[in-house]
Amino acid sequence: MVFASLEHMHKYCFVVTLGYLILCQITRVYVFDYGMYSADFTGPMMVITQKITSLAFEIHDGMYKKEGQLTPGQKYLAIRRMPSLLEYLSYNCNFMGILAGPTCSYNDYVAFIEGTCYQPRHQENANGRENGKCKQSEPSPKNDVIFKLCTCGVSLAIYLSLCKLLPVDRSIDDDFVSATPFYLQVVYLYLAMLALRPKYYFVWTFADAINNAAGFGFNGYNKDGSPRWDLISNLRILDIEFSTSFKSFLDNWNIQTSLWLKRVCYERSTINPTAATFLLSALWHGVYPGYYLTFLSGIAVTMAARSVRHNIRPYFLASDSHKCVYDVITWASTQIAVSYTVVPFVLLAVGSSLKFYRSWYFCLHITCILTVMVLPVKSRRRQTKEQQDKQSEHNSTDNNCNQKDKAT
Template structure:
């Protein structure tokens, strides 16, 4: 474990422990001030003077959201926030010291929160003008202090998950956090998964370090070994993300963020989706609040069962970093004007958000092509009309999914284009040729199937 990971872990544990005190604060005004103060101190400790980037991002976005026409504020906020995010990562070219890696994490989640807030404001105004009654996107009444409290709140300030401003408001004003069972919910996240994932992470980090792919010794290994190496490195990558996201969820649970009654059928990132009138009514009846079941689906970031066991790329991605997936779907995919290119646009924005390293674009850029090929083979292997045994089709699709993800994730982990090309040269860019073959062969089989069905 490197030093940055250690610092990351320390602040996660601190935030979990602090949540036991934070959730006991009943005064809303005091609670949001203390939450913002603690978040500010965390940012200052890891960022020092680089906190200026955070302050600039919040202040400019606050001015955009409050004073720009609400019909366009979300577009202006998006352009500014992502432009500043790119500048933030290129400061060395302007003779400005490069920010610490943890400040980069803060800037990433802050970008989603502030752009997401602008979209919330735009949606609320749009619904009001069209007289739509959507309780999940009401007109927000904001001032600059509200935006600072939301931006600096310690929950998720360093690690995420993404949660809407409406979720932030309701964690202050709704009484649900007084009646749930946070310790039970937190223990279900921690045990046995964190010890298992940590053990696998440390083992793979020690036995199959990704830096080994750049050594002279690695070149002497057989082709099969060099290609197989993407499997343990991707396993290490997944374990690291699983640990961080699960602990981030525990921070939310202990702080009372994103807790709602089960009957609301909350979705990651979005919050409650059903029975919203009943949600208002139950807040007035303490006897009902005591017997109601609660969940934290609103801040649920990772479903590792789905990530590991769903047989397709599309399903796997939907279960990965789900609150960020929600933001991408809501703010980019659904709003992009050209349906033909919205998947590419969403993946491009995802790449920009993750960083300026070429490896992010190479990795994320592979996904749309993988989805095109996958859709063909879903029709072949997961369709009854092809008479492929269901279990066999599932196993083949699962293998292909993990193979593709592992190959793409290596570029994400190596980051630098020189290192990426060095590795891909060592395996002769096998996945590119394999994907082309699968596309052509899959199209042939599908055409034969359709011809058979027409003549049947």
């Protein structure tokens, strides 16, 4: 960051940090116990990798790019001066997020350290007024911390109660597969994944509560004047469990990592940003083959879900009853698709993952491929470009008409 040119510094940082993380993950997997996590030192490194790469891109945006080249989100995150060594280490190694994160932007962290994060973002929703102006007071995170700790307790209790009763690897047990009707296998897989998710709910909610207890995570005020403490929250449990689309599920799961992937890859990739983002996510998670099977499957599911939403959803928006039917169908489809896709992420090994997919006859993969072929959809960037071209043509036509009117 200090010695490289601002033009290419973010690329060097990205390659070096991600490469070093992958090297350490290879060491952990193939030198230490495979799948046993006996020396899982890479968890904190995954978070620090996110922070270093985010910082590099934000410095590049703030100190090299012109203002007009940045999106509104990039303008907010852009860093206008090189951080000092103390600021750099504080951001990467602060005690609240060193073990489990979640990651955060450098500007949000600096605002927390300097105390400017407590200024209300919307003056009319401030928590008090004084002499016609909003009173600046430091809100208390107590209620949110207590609520999140209670959520942690419930999540942990559910996980410890159900994880041994509903193991995912039973889905590849020969006796279970041969003796259980397929529809019951689908139900069991959904319940097994439902029992597994509270483990992540516990970890991420606990990490969020730790940051909130330290005063970090304030995100303005609600309309009723109550403070919001969800700036660096990593998940929305109800939105996950009742998601009606694959994208909605991913947007509410591991939120800060999704934002990192979007900011450093999706918004900047020039060739198939969806595939590039899923590939980066797999590389960041580790070197277990199951991760790559999951994220490669995720590309197909994402493209198929996008095609269905673009081509079929408009027909169900005519009435509330039709919309309700569509939501129920897409909720069930989303839960099945997510459960099917993430099985290799849990099993990790190639053999067991392919054994599971064979027992399901690769049905979701085939369905997704056929859906994309039958229901093509334009990429968002292409749609945006066409809309911009149409708008430019429209503006050009208006200008020509105005000039003719003036001449007349």
